[in-house]
Amino acid sequence: MPRLLELQRDFAAAMAGRDESAAAWVEERGLPGAARLAIYRHAIQATRLRTLVDEYPTVHALVGAEYFEHLARQYGERFPSRSGNLQAYGADFAGFLESMVAASGLGYLPDCARLDRLRATAALAADAAPVDADCCEAAAAIEPSGLLVRLHPSVFICRSDYPVLAIHRWCETPTLTPPGADPLATQVLVWRDGGEVALAQIEPATAEFIERLGDGDDVAAAAAAAERADSGFDFAAALGALLTRRLIVGFDNKETEK
Amino acid sequence: MDAGRAFHRGPIPAQAGIGLRAPHIARVLAERPAVPWFEVHSENYFATGGAAHAALTQIRRDYPLSLHGVGLALGSADAVDEGHLRRLRELVERYEPALVSEHICWGAVDGSHWNDLLPLPYTGEALRHLADRVSRVQDVLGRELVLENVSSYLTFRGADMPEWAFAAELARRSGCGLLVDVNNIYVNSVNHGFDPMEFLRGIPPETVREMHLAGFTRKTGLPVPLLIDTHDRPVAEEVWALYRAAVERFGARPTLIEWDGNIPALEVLMAEAGRAAQYLAQDLRVQDAALA
Numbered sequence: 001m002p003r004l005l006e007l008q009r010d011f012a013a014a015m016a017g018r019d020e021s022a023a024a025w026v027e028e029r030g031l032p033g034a035a036r037l038a039i040y041r042h043a044i045q046a047t048r049l050r051t052l053v054d055e056y057p058t059v060h061a062l063v064g065a066e067y068f069e070h071l072a073r074q075y076g077e078r079f080p081s082r083s084g085n086l087q088a089y090g091a092d093f094a095g096f097l098e099s100m101v102a103a104s105g106l107g108y109l110p111d112c113a114r115l116d117r118l119r120a121t122a123a124l125a126a127d128a129a130p131v132d133a134d135c136c137e138a139a140a141a142i143e144p145s146g147l148l149v150r151l152h153p154s155v156f157i158c159r160s161d162y163p164v165l166a167i168h169r170w171c172e173t174p175t176l177t178p179p180g181a182d183p184l185a186t187q188v189l190v191w192r193d194g195g196e197v198a199l200a201q202i203e204p205a206t207a208e209f210i211e212r213l214g215d216g217d218d219v220a221a222a223a224a225a226a227e228r229a230d231s232g233f234d235f236a237a238a239l240g241a242l243l244t245r246r247l248i249v250g251f252d253n254k255e256t257e258k
Numbered sequence: 259m260d261a262g263r264a265f266h267r268g269p270i271p272a273q274a275g276i277g278l279r280a281p282h283i284a285r286v287l288a289e290r291p292a293v294p295w296f297e298v299h300s301e302n303y304f305a306t307g308g309a310a311h312a313a314l315t316q317i318r319r320d321y322p323l324s325l326h327g328v329g330l331a332l333g334s335a336d337a338v339d340e341g342h343l344r345r346l347r348e349l350v351e352r353y354e355p356a357l358v359s360e361h362i363c364w365g366a367v368d369g370s371h372w373n374d375l376l377p378l379p380y381t382g383e384a385l386r387h388l389a390d391r392v393s394r395v396q397d398v399l400g401r402e403l404v405l406e407n408v409s410s411y412l413t414f415r416g417a418d419m420p421e422w423a424f425a426a427e428l429a430r431r432s433g434c435g436l437l438v439d440v441n442n443i444y445v446n447s448v449n450h451g452f453d454p455m456e457f458l459r460g461i462p463p464e465t466v467r468e469m470h471l472a473g474f475t476r477k478t479g480l481p482v483p484l485l486i487d488t489h490d491r492p493v494a495e496e497v498w499a500l501y502r503a504a505v506e507r508f509g510a511r512p513t514l515i516e517w518d519g520n521i522p523a524l525e526v527l528m529a530e531a532g533r534a535a536q537y538l539a540q541d542l543r544v545q546d547a548a549l550a
Contacts, residue, residue: 001379001381001414001415001416003383004335004378004379004381004383004384004387005335005367007379007414008334008335008364008367008376009367009368011367011376012367012368012370012372015372025379025414025415025416026412026413026414026415027412027413027414027415027450029450029451029482030481030482031480031481031482031484033412035480036411036412037412039411039412039484039486040372040374040376040411040412043374044372044373044374047373047374048373051373080369080370080371081370081371081372081373082369082370082371083329083339083342083371084301084328084329084330084331084339084342084365084366084371084373085301085304085329085342085345086301086329086373087301087302087304087305089373123308123309124305124306124307124308124310125305125307125308126305126306126307127306127307127308127311127312128307153307154307192307192308194309195308195309195312196309
């Protein structure tokens with residue numbers, strides 16, 4: 001019997017399909033050691049597949065169960081799980097898909113995976129209470145160049161060169177008119193509304209504004225960046241929309257932060 | 259504890275609870291069914307926010323709770339995942355569960371996780387290693403950890419002791435409690451050819467904090483009988499029989515119905531829990547008669 005570390009390394013090699021030397025240490029009892037190890041290998045593959053199907057429903061719907069299983073197996077070989085918490089598994093799936101579909105005409109697939117991942121991330125993001133009327137009143141007294149906005153932790157922007165939101169909705173409800181797969185620049189706002197994840201297509205300037213706020217720019221700087229994308233951008237309206245959606249959880253004054 | 263968040267107090271009762279799974283949460287919130295206690299998988303609540311936490315916080319006010327981990331992989335030769343342990347500690351502080359459990363298994367080596375309850379060799383080295391890890395986790399959590407016997411599809415040559423002796427000695431060395439999964443004992447008895455009663459006799463009753471019941475699948479087309487612990491069907495009659503023997507040996511203990519695949523209506527789980535409750539009540543009557 002090898003030491004525990006060596007035995008576990010040999011077992012892991014069998015799970016990865018690299019080496020069956022661990023079979024020599026398995027009691028057969030009528031079934032070869034390799035066959036007993038294969039039970040675990042298949043169980044691990046099934047768990048990983050289930051996890052990816054749950055996390056990437058749009059990709060699963062687009063490519064079908066059989067090809068998705070192929071992708072999941074390839075992904076498992078190239079990106080070993082790094083956590084005992086399966087919620088962390090699959091974080092590299094979109095990047096992996098980039099390499100898999102580069103020449104296949106399925107260029108929208110990685111971005112659909114990114115949207116799926118952001119939905120899952122938003123669902124689990126930390127809770128935070130939206131600002132109240134008093135807080136808004138105090139913020140209104142601060143110059144935009146000094147005003148910092150804290151967004152809800154579930155707020156994300158998904159940018160794509162494809163109509164990923166329409167594709168996602170079609171996968172959820174196949175009776176809708178199928179979207180085109182031709183390039184079409186799209187920005188999707190992702191957030192948690194109550195307990196459910198919500199998605200909305202937004203203008204490029206609005207996406208720029210929200211991203212800048214999220215990066216820590218003050219309101220004036222974020223608005224200036226948005227105006228470079230669209231000279232008609234109205235930062236007050238964009239800020240109002242964030243408040244209406246209860247996506248602002250705090251205001252800070254740059255001057256008092258120093 | 260947050261102000262205004264009054265959790266249900268007291269230990270897990272020696273009654274039959276149910277593993278709380280996503281399809282049943284809305285009904286549990288709306289109807290507050292007569293379930294004595296719930297158990298959840300710890301890792302499902304490692305993220306800090308969202309609907310799952312909102313629901314569990316409400317449920318925790320009315321029900322005793324057990325946290326059952328599947329990802330700490332304490333028997334791994336790798337170092338304990340400190341991030342994972344920190345999240346578990348935060349979760350324990352947040353929900354103040356009456357029991358915190360994990361598994362007698364390994365699951366990671368050289369930084370790669372296999373996300374399965376992999377079998378340990380029942381050797382002195384593995385026992386020392388696991389007992390040290392369990393002690394450390396108990397130190398970090400500041401409370402007893404409860405360790406569950408896992409189902410397995412292989413054993414290793416050169417073992418120093420049977421599985422039940424390994425579990426009993428783990429409890430003695432580390433001071434942990436044991437979670438006796440009766441289905442896993444039965445599955446392993448078929449897969450590895452031992453008498454399940456010998457397993458029960460090898461476990462000191464005073465170490466047993468909880469029992470689990472679940473359904474298994476019989477794998478076909480193999481030259482030997484092999485059972486897979488699938489948690490996707492009712493508890494088998496053979497397991498019910500073994501459970502009655504376990505209740506007789508250990509006394510009434512909190513017992514959980516686990517069902518993770520093809521999850522049926524809540525009533526089905528409650529009916530399974532009801533059957534376990536009958537056996538537990540019979541034991542309590544024996545105890546009451548002895549005290550009278």
